[in-house]
Amino acid sequence: MKKKIVLQGIPFCFGPAAHMIAIGNELRKKYTNKVELILLADGTVFELITKTNLFDKVYRFKTKKSCINQKIFDLLSSANKIISVGDFEFVRYVVESGLTLSLVDPLLWMWKEVPEEIKNCDLYFAVDFPGVRKRIMSLKTKYDGNTNIKLVDQICSIDEKQYDQLENDQSIIVHFGGISNPLGTNIELVTAMIQDILDVLEQMDNINSIKVRGGDKILRKILRNIKIPPSKKSIEFGSVNQNVFFNELSKCKAILSVPGMSIVYESFTLNKPILFLLPLNYSQLRQMYLYKIIFKQPSSIQWEDLNNYYSIGNNEEEKKAINELIKMSKKYFKDYEARNDFKILIKNYLVDNKITALLKNKNSDVSYTTHLNGAQQIIEHMFK
Numbered sequence: 001m002k003k004k005i006v007l008q009g010i011p012f013c014f015g016p017a018a019h020m021i022a023i024g025n026e027l028r029k030k031y032t033n034k035v036e037l038i039l040l041a042d043g044t045v046f047e048l049i050t051k052t053n054l055f056d057k058v059y060r061f062k063t064k065k066s067c068i069n070q071k072i073f074d075l076l077s078s079a080n081k082i083i084s085v086g087d088f089e090f091v092r093y094v095v096e097s098g099l100t101l102s103l104v105d106p107l108l109w110m111w112k113e114v115p116e117e118i119k120n121c122d123l124y125f126a127v128d129f130p131g132v133r134k135r136i137m138s139l140k141t142k143y144d145g146n147t148n149i150k151l152v153d154q155i156c157s158i159d160e161k162q163y164d165q166l167e168n169d170q171s172i173i174v175h176f177g178g179i180s181n182p183l184g185t186n187i188e189l190v191t192a193m194i195q196d197i198l199d200v201l202e203q204m205d206n207i208n209s210i211k212v213r214g215g216d217k218i219l220r221k222i223l224r225n226i227k228i229p230p231s232k233k234s235i236e237f238g239s240v241n242q243n244v245f246f247n248e249l250s251k252c253k254a255i256l257s258v259p260g261m262s263i264v265y266e267s268f269t270l271n272k273p274i275l276f277l278l279p280l281n282y283s284q285l286r287q288m289y290l291y292k293i294i295f296k297q298p299s300s301i302q303w304e305d306l307n308n309y310y311s312i313g314n315n316e317e318e319k320k321a322i323n324e325l326i327k328m329s330k331k332y333f334k335d336y337e338a339r340n341d342f343k344i345l346i347k348n349y350l351v352d353n354k355i356t357a358l359l360k361n362k363n364s365d366v367s368y369t370t371h372l373n374g375a376q377q378i379i380e381h382m383f384k
Contacts, residue, residue: 003035006076008061009085011043014177015106016085018262020045021242022157022375023083023104024054030379038075044177044215044239051241063090068097081382091117102382106155106261108132109290110283112318119143125152125378127261128371130290150381155374156265163250163270172207172350173248175257176214178281186280189329190214191222193277196339197256200346202229207350209234211248246270254355256346259287259300264358265372268295273355275346276300278332282318285325289314296359301345303328306338 005027009016020039027035039049040061050058059075061067067090068076076082076094082101084090094101095117102123108114109129118124118139126132128151139149174197179190194212201207212219216238223237240248249255249266254273257263258280264287267274278301279285291298304311309332312324332338349355 002033003031003081004038004079005035006038006040006079006082007055007085008040008063008082008087008090009045010087011041011045011062012178013044013260014048014263015261017041017045017048018157018242018266019085019104019106019155019375020049021052021054022155023085023378025157026375026379028054030383038079040072044218047216048239048242051239052243063087063093065093068093073097073099083378083382088115088117091115091121095120102378104152104155104378107283108135110286114139118149119146121148123381124149125374125381126150127155127374128153129261130293150377152374152377152381153371154261154265155378156262156269156372157375158246158266158269160269160271163246167251168253169209169251170207171209171211171248171252172201173252173255173257174210174212175255175260175263176212176219176280177258177260177263178284179214179218186326186329187218187222188333189278189280191225192333192339193342194222195226196343197346198226198229198235200343200350202231202233204347204350207233207253210236211252212237213239213245215239254350259284259291261287264291268358269372274299274358275349278303278342279325280329281325282321285312285321286314298358299349301342305345306332306341308335309338 007020007024009020024037027037037055038057039055040059041049042060042062046060049055076099082094083104084101085104086106091101091103100122103118103121104125106127108126109131126136126149133151136149136151140146174194176190179186201210210233219237228235249272250270252272254275255267256275256277258277264274276288276298279288288300288302303309309328312321
């Protein structure tokens, strides 16, 4: 009889989708056709995962009060295992309904207060990142040595051997995750950055194509306010199947991206240069600082690099930091002097031989960059 596994995750950003795909692939590898994979998802996660053929059944599902209706309860109660990626609210509703599940948390390093829901999980998987190991020790002490709290590696499913023979096609990938999030949407900033990047790349003879990757729905909305420059270059917008994206990433000249968990480790694995763009949300802001610890001189554009803008502190309270980000984003949209500064920084990076792949900082823990087997470790813990 087939094992029935339900996977669910927070609906925004590429990271949860990449993690769910990686976990699903490991389940397929372990059980082949003896497992039934069921997806509960919404938003960008639903959009990206349904471009794969990984899941047997797919349900559009939004986490909210009373989301565990009779149909969903019957589905969950018939499953052998339930796995959520980062959705503490879903955990609470599932537990309240009398069921149990496991939680994968890629952001333990970021939480000011760790949600109490973790103590009710079958297994709580904290993904490794600076500060996580110390926090796990504190959590185990708080919960009387709870053995259900597990440290796992970063989660990255890309196989570099599959792509290492592909030739550079002189393309640039412009990558935006996390445009929408519960504390605000940064459409103005993304619109301005895309327009400014297109204007710069259009003038560059050594760039053949531009691929702007992000959620289809949000990019369609943004495109209404973008002036596509007349060009012989190929310009694409939208999301693609993960395998297609890995193929694009392996062949590109460089990637311009807001900070993110999955995209950084995918780029590192394929030895691809990445320039960090202005952060859109709190986790991206915090990651920008931490990547300076992990990687040797990561290339980035930060708010303080622009005239009359300022740094948002690494330890700033989340809501305050988000308000500052949104305020500066709205200002930037209409600030053509700052936008010209941004264009110059993009051009300098691409022209002045500053394109270098991420290198591990010799002072950082090697596991943050070379140990990427988190999905495999999760399956091993869950199915001993």
